[in-house]
Amino acid sequence: MSRAFFARAATVVAQQLLNKILVSADGRAGRIVEVEAYLGAVDPASHTFRGRTLSNAVMFGPPGHMYVRFTYGMHWCCNCVSGPVGGGCGVLIRALEPLHGLEQMRAVRPRITRDRDLCRGPARLTEAMGISGIQNGIDLVGASEGFTIVDDGMAPPRNPVGGPRIGISQGKDLPLRWSVPGNRHVSGTASQQH
DNA sequence: ATGACGATTGAG
DNA sequence: TCAATCGTCATA
Numbered sequence: 549m550s551r552a553f554f555a556r557a558a559t560v561v562a563q564q565l566l567n568k569i570l571v572s573a574d575g576r577a578g579r580i581v582e583v584e585a586y587l588g589a590v591d592p593a594s595h596t597f598r599g600r601t602l603s604n605a606v607m608f609g610p611p612g613h614m615y616v617r618f619t620y621g622m623h624w625c626c627n628c629v630s631g632p633v634g635g636g637c638g639v640l641i642r643a644l645e646p647l648h649g650l651e652q653m654r655a656v657r658p659r660i661t662r663d664r665d666l667c668r669g670p671a672r673l674t675e676a677m678g679i680s681g682i683q684n685g686i687d688l689v690g691a692s693e694g695f696t697i698v699d700d701g702m703a704p705p706r707n708p709v710g711g712p713r714i715g716i717s718q719g720k721d722l723p724l725r726w727s728v729p730g731n732r733h734v735s736g737t738a739s740q741q742h
Numbered sequence: 743a744t745g746a747c748g749a750t751t752g753a754g
Numbered sequence: 755t756c757a758a759t760c761g762t763c764a765t766a
Binding site: 584586593594595617619620621622623625627640642659669670671672713714715716717 | 751752
């Protein structure tokens with residue numbers, strides 16, 4: 549399997565995830581507007597680059613499951629495993645446009661003043677949606693534990709915005725970050741915003 | 743056993 | 755620009 553193959557496969561899944569809706573166990577929901585693909589063994593930025601460990605095991609499992617990772621000693625990040633089984637590939641969900649349950653989101657994120665910022669960033673959205681290590685490994689397709697990704701009929705953007713991934717020290721060369729054009733709920737650095 | 747480093751965020 | 759904060763993993 550070539551690096552190009554993994555890049556293309558994960559990129560397809562990542563782009564297809566745009567405009568789908570992530571729903572929490574208690575009905576909070578947001579439209580996925582920004583994602584990043586991670587390619588496993590061929591990708592130095594991937595948590596699975598150095599092989600399987602206790603904490604990243606979910607990424608080597610079946611696609612459609614949620615991989616949740618604790619980072620910076622205080623934040624959680626949420627991924628959708630993209631397969632194939634054993635590949636260690638996945639899609640990091642980086643931003644949601646809040647749709648339902650905003651009252652609960654505001655309640656758990658009291659310091660966020662603008663609704664636009666509730667799910668703008670990978671750690672912000674996990675807190676707003678009530679996602680933590682407890683959900684690591686759950687099936688997002690079967691929705692056996694409440695969390696799921698649903699399709700309300702809105703197609704993925706025909707021309708998603710592509711660019712380098714954020715917050716990584718290696719693997720910055722590939723354009724594996726994808727977002728919905730013009731969406732105000734997409735995250736980014738101050739210079740990239742405006 | 744230990745140290746370096748993170749798929750970030752919020753404050754100054 | 756920089757501190758907060760601690761689990762994980764490579765190295766010894």
